[in-house]
Amino acid sequence: MGAHPYFTRAEFDARLARLKARMRAAEVDVALFDEIEAMTWVSGFGSSANRWRCVAIPLEGEPFFLIRALDASVCAQRTWISDIPTFRDWEDPIPALASALRARGLDKARIGLDYDSYGTSLSRFAAMQAALPGAAFVNIGAVVAELRLIKSPAEIELLRRAAAIADEATRRAAAVCVPGGNQREAAKIAQMTFVEMGGDPYRPGPITGGRGWDFLHGHLGDAPLASGDVVHIELTPRIYGYSSRVMRCVVLGEPEPERQRAAEILAELQDRQIAAMKPGAKGSDVDAILRDGVVKAGLRPSYDNITGYTLGLYGDAGPRTSDFTRILHPEADWVMEAGMVFHIYASAGGAALSESVLVTETGPELLTHLPRGLLVNR
Structure with a gap:
């Protein structure tokens, strides 16, 4: 588990508490964030979308950061999240996401997404639905953008x-x-x-x-x-x-x-x-x-x-x-x-x-x- 060069773990804990309150209100079990601003605010690290990646925040249990193997090390240096499943550059990240959720008992969960996210294309969303047929997808909107309005x-x-x-x-x-x-x-x-x-x-x-x-x-x-x-x-x-x-x-x-x-x-x-x-x-x-x-x-x-x-x-x-x-x-x-x-x-x-x-x-x-x-x- 890494440490951010400026923000403390207490800072991220406070952000997480505010986020989970919004998740409970939206009645989702886990939320996925793939916009770089959202994932950075939540986790302390964000990377380009050369390969799709996301931060998963469950209401119960530990968060995880799904990322290409090449970037896992630099991710670990900056984020407080210790669970970092990876995939190789030529692999489709959506099956890797489905596998990560299944291993954590979240493949049939109510999954929160920001339907306006620039990180989730129509084809990627369709692939998520196909890979996770037992899950229910819920539009939670730009939750992190709203939370980021009030600065610490x-x-x-x-x-x-x-x-x-x-x-x-x-x-x-x-x-x-x-x-x-x-x-x-x-x-x-x-x-x-x-x-x-x-x-x-x-x-x-x-x-x-x-x-x-x-x-x-x-x-x-x-x-x-x-x-x-x-x-x-x-x-x-x-x-x-x-x-x-x-x-x-x-x-x-x-x-x-x-x-x-x-x-x-x-x-x-x-x-x-x-x-x-x-x-x-x-x-x-x-x-x-x-x-x-x-x-x-x-x-x-x-x-x-x-x-x-x-x-x-x-x-x-x-x-x-x-x-x-x-x-x-x-x-x-x-x-x-x-x-x-x-x-x-x-x-x-x-x-x-x-x-x-x-x-x-x-x-x-x-x-x-x-x-x-x-x-x-x-």
């Missing part, structure tokens, strides 16, 4: 550290955005800063330059930067998979009055939005502060994207770059709770601004601390 003190500490990395990496990346420089150098500096400060060696996040007004989430370019360019930097550092984020625009030269005005309006509206992020606040009400304000100010004819989404654990081999378990939009009828963490972001009029925000019992706490506005390299 240890998780919040990782997000604080990731936010400090985001701030410093943004400062350093912005500093090399000068005439004659290039976006690739900014990306290199950002990623080097991640690793230097203890972060995961993961991609830096969107960095793109241009002269227009609508290049959010653009592509890394190779053309030399020139006076008048704007470089959009949105960094997404991680520590043990936990990511905080920050977004700023770097202006090379004097900002145009329209862009400066847009940045000031966005900052003021976003400050009001963040101030409203308190326990009990309705998501749609928090969203409307920025969304309606931007349109009323004439910065956009309509605001068609969300204004924030939840932050937390990201799998290094998962298909999602953001956690949309809770998102801020006009129909968000959920309420904020202490322990939730959000990436709050806004873009309009050629300016973009974002922060990582923790909701506490007494209100919002900014985890990121860069100056609120355009970054200007004159």
Whole structure:
């Protein structure tokens, strides 16, 4: 049995207790998790889906981690789970799953699955049903994603550290955005800063330059930067998979009055939005502060994207770059709770601004601390 380099066994025990409470409510005997974020949160380890794998959590008895033999050793180093059945790369993992469940008296159990899991294809689900004819499959939904919304003190500490990395990496990346420089150098500096400060060696996040007004989430370019360019930097550092984020625009030269005005309006509206992020606040009400304000100010004819989404654990081999378990939009009828963490972001009029925000019992706490506005390299 291994040990996680950051989280204690008590941390995982607390997660397991919360999970089993949800399993009892869903009346399942065992639950299978094959999304990398879910399996990592539950077990301490997650691997790519080159070969299908899953964590099995029974209500009674010991959990097990089914994984390809090649990855069993590294799995054992990180997970608290000691039962790790394996299969060879050329073997079908579903018969291995059925065998593992049968050996533990769970082949006729009520088996909980998240029917929206990106890890379970239609053909894989059909294979499970065929291999386990005596079992009943139950859709338990995105249980782990819901449980992950409320962060533990240890998780919040990782997000604080990731936010400090985001701030410093943004400062350093912005500093090399000068005439004659290039976006690739900014990306290199950002990623080097991640690793230097203890972060995961993961991609830096969107960095793109241009002269227009609508290049959010653009592509890394190779053309030399020139006076008048704007470089959009949105960094997404991680520590043990936990990511905080920050977004700023770097202006090379004097900002145009329209862009400066847009940045000031966005900052003021976003400050009001963040101030409203308190326990009990309705998501749609928090969203409307920025969304309606931007349109009323004439910065956009309509605001068609969300204004924030939840932050937390990201799998290094998962298909999602953001956690949309809770998102801020006009129909968000959920309420904020202490322990939730959000990436709050806004873009309009050629300016973009974002922060990582923790909701506490007494209100919002900014985890990121860069100056609120355009970054200007004159």
